[in-house]
Amino acid sequence: MKPPAIPITDDHIHIDPVNGRGIEAAKDFRRSGGTHIFLVSKPSWSLSVEPSTGEDYREVFEATLRVAEMVRETGLVVYPVLGVHPAEIGRLTARMSLEAAAGVMTAGLDLAARYVEGGQAVALKSGRPHYEVAPEVLAASNAVLFHALELGADCGCAVQLHAESGPCTDVVEMARRAGIPVEKVVKHFATPDTPLMPSFIARHEEIPALARSGRRFTMESDYMDENSRPGAVIGPKSVPRFTRRYFEEGLITEEDAWRIHQETPSRTYGVDIALP
Structure with missing residues (x-):
């Protein structure tokens, strides 16, 4: 059976030259x-x-935008997503207090939001550690996440x-308080039990039934593009190949396929995905 002519969208990928x-x-x-x-x-x-x-x-975000321009030269459509990885809190607290670390992360998100407002990025990235941390670190991380949700609401x-495996059900109430529609909160590396907008790794066995x-939902590779971990999490060919x-x-x-790769990401991110 010949695959149809449809857009194929990877909802979460890194490219690192x-x-x-x-x-x-x-x-x-x-x-x-x-x-x-x-x-x-x-x-x-x-x-x-x-x-x-x-x-x-800013150095991180500018580097991402430079890579986006390079990738566009290959003929791909690129939508930058900028933010602060939740694991940064562990590295920052090795050099400063927990309160200061959370402040740096929220200020970084404020900067990312200005790129969204300026049309250079389409979404924010945030979350909380996906591994066990002390209760006070989790509380600080949730405060950073809530701030990101508020920024998303302000920017539309x-x-x-990026968070622990599982439903993250509590984020629904956080989104409500922040004023952001829950369908605009994308659970990267999702499991089917999440009430958030799921982005599934392309090989997820539940994709056909769902x-x-x-x-x-959307599909992603979470390709890291690191020579030290070749092919992690799955390779850049994965989303097209699994879809096919x-x-x-x-x-x-x-x-x-149209719903996965065109309708849902277009609606979620407020972009117009179409065949080139």
């Missing part, structure tokens, strides 16, 4: 049938940045959430 394959990874995605990517900023330490203020994240943009049920496999095996329909 310094520490990884860079543009060659983006070309792999395109050669495999990919058309659109949400390019997510990497943690500050990946770029050897040690922030002491929110302004220090989506927030990608698609047939009409569930709205699901379709060829009759596990999803053309309508399902």
Whole structure:
């Protein structure tokens, strides 16, 4: 069965020309049938940045935007997602107090929001540690996350959430208090039990059944693009290849594929995804 002509969107991918394959990874995605990517900023330490203020994240964000321009030259449509990785709190508290660390992270998110307001990015990235931390660290991380949700509400943009595996049900109430629609809170590396907008790793075994049920979700590779971890989490060809496999095996329909790769991300992020 020949795959239909549809956009293929990777909802969470990193491209790193310094520490990884860079543009060659983006070309792999395109050669495999990919058309659109949400390019997510990497943690500050990946770029050897040690922030002491929110302004220090500018170097990270500017690097992400430069990569976006490079990737666009391959013919892909690129939507930058900028923010502060929740694991930064552990590195920051090695150099400053927990209160100061949370302040640096919220200021970094404020800066990211200005890029969204200026049209240079389409969404924010935030979350909380996906591993066990002390209660006071979790509380501070949730405060940072809540601030990101408030910024998303103010900017009218989506927030990608990097957090523990599982439903993250409590974030629904956080979103309500922040004033952001829950469908604009994207659970990166999602599990089907989340009430947030799920972004599933392309190989997730529940994708065909969820698609047939009409569930709205997106697909991602979470490709790290680090030479030290080649192919992690899954490679840049994965979203196009798994989509094609699901379709060829009759596990999803053309309508399902359009909903996954065009309708849902367009609605979630307020962009207009179309075939190039």
